[in-house]
Amino acid sequence: MPLRVIARLDVKGPNLVKGIHLEGLRIIGDPHAHAQRYYEQGADELVYVDIVASLYGRNNLVDVVERTARDVFIPIAVGGGVRTLDDVNRLLRAGADKVAVNTAAVRNPPFIRQAARAFGSQCVIVNIEAIKQPSGSWEAFTDNGRERTGLDAFEWALRATDLGAGELLVTSVDREGTRKGFDLELTRRIADAVPIPVIASGGAGSIEDVAAVIRDAHADAVAVASILHYGTETVGSIKSGLAARGIAVPRPATIRQSADTIPRSPAPRD
Numbered sequence: 001m002p003l004r005v006i007a008r009l010d011v012k013g014p015n016l017v018k019g020i021h022l023e024g025l026r027i028i029g030d031p032h033a034h035a036q037r038y039y040e041q042g043a044d045e046l047v048y049v050d051i052v053a054s055l056y057g058r059n060n061l062v063d064v065v066e067r068t069a070r071d072v073f074i075p076i077a078v079g080g081g082v083r084t085l086d087d088v089n090r091l092l093r094a095g096a097d098k099v100a101v102n103t104a105a106v107r108n109p110p111f112i113r114q115a116a117r118a119f120g121s122q123c124v125i126v127n128i129e130a131i132k133q134p135s136g137s138w139e140a141f142t143d144n145g146r147e148r149t150g151l152d153a154f155e156w157a158l159r160a161t162d163l164g165a166g167e168l169l170v171t172s173v174d175r176e177g178t179r180k181g182f183d184l185e186l187t188r189r190i191a192d193a194v195p196i197p198v199i200a201s202g203g204a205g206s207i208e209d210v211a212a213v214i215r216d217a218h219a220d221a222v223a224v225a226s227i228l229h230y231g232t233e234t235v236g237s238i239k240s241g242l243a244a245r246g247i248a249v250p251r252p253a254t255i256r257q258s259a260d261t262i263p264r265s266p267a268p269r270d
Contacts, residue, residue, distance in 0.1 A: 004221035007038035020177035041235035053081025069095025116164030145173035172202035179205030207241030
C-alpha cells in the first residue's frame with residue numbers, strides 16, 4: 001500500500017472542531033466543506049471522528065458521511081461510538097469505507113474479530129489513543145484520552161492485530177493538536193512490530209514533521225488536521241514537500257476553484 005496523506009476531521013454535533021490533547025475544542029467550520037476542500041487538494045483518504053460519541057453512547061455522523069460520499073470519491077473512515085455490527089453496517093451503507101473502533105474494542109476485544117469476519121479486515125481500524133506514562137511506557141486510553149484502560153498501548157496493538165484489525169490509527173494524545181511533531185518512538189515501536197499499516201496521528205506542525213514520522217518512525221500513513229484547518233499547509237504542499245525529500249506519494253489532484261471559496265479558520269493564539 002502506498003504512503004497516504006489522510007485528512008482527519010474531528011466532529012462534535014454539526015461542527016468540525018479542533019483542540020489540544022483532544023480537549024479545549026474550538027469550532028473550525030462545516031465538516032463537509034472542509035472534507036471537500038481536502039479531497040480537491042489531493043487527500044488520499046478522510047477520517048471522521050465523532051469525538052463525543054462514546055460520551056453519549058452514539059455515533060452522529062451518518063448524515064455527514066452520506067453528504068460527503070456524494071461529493072468525495074476517496075476512502076472515508078469513520079470513528080467514534082461504533083459499538084455493534086449494526087453500527088458498522090449503518091456507516092458502511094451511508095458511504096463509509098472503513099470504521100475506526102476504540103472503546104468497544106477495549107471493552108470487548110472479540111468485537112474486532114466479529115467485525116473483520118462480517119465486513120472484511122480491510123475496513124476495520126483500531127484507534128489507539130496513547131498517553132506516555134512516567135514509567136516510559138504508553139497506556140491506551142478511550143473516550144478521547146479521558147478514560148484509562150490499564151492496557152499497554154504496544155501490547156494492545158499486537159493483540160488488536162491478532163484479532164483481525166486491518167489498520168491501526170495510533171494517536172498520541174500528548175502530541176495531539178500541539179503541532180510539535182509526532183511521537184516518533186511510539187509510532188516506530190508499533191509500526192516495526194505489526195504486519196498491518198499504521199496511521200500516525202497527533203502532532204503534525206510542518207512538512208518535516210510528516211517526513212520524520214514516515215522516514216524515521218516507519219508510518220504507512222499520516223493523519224493531519226491542524227496544519228490543514230489553519231492553512232499552514234495544503235495537502236498538495238505536504239505531498240510536494242515529501243516528494244522533495246525523496247518520499248514517494250500519490251500525485252495530488254488538481255485543486256478546483258470551488259475549494260478555494262471555503263474560508264480558512266484563523267490559527268488559535270498560543
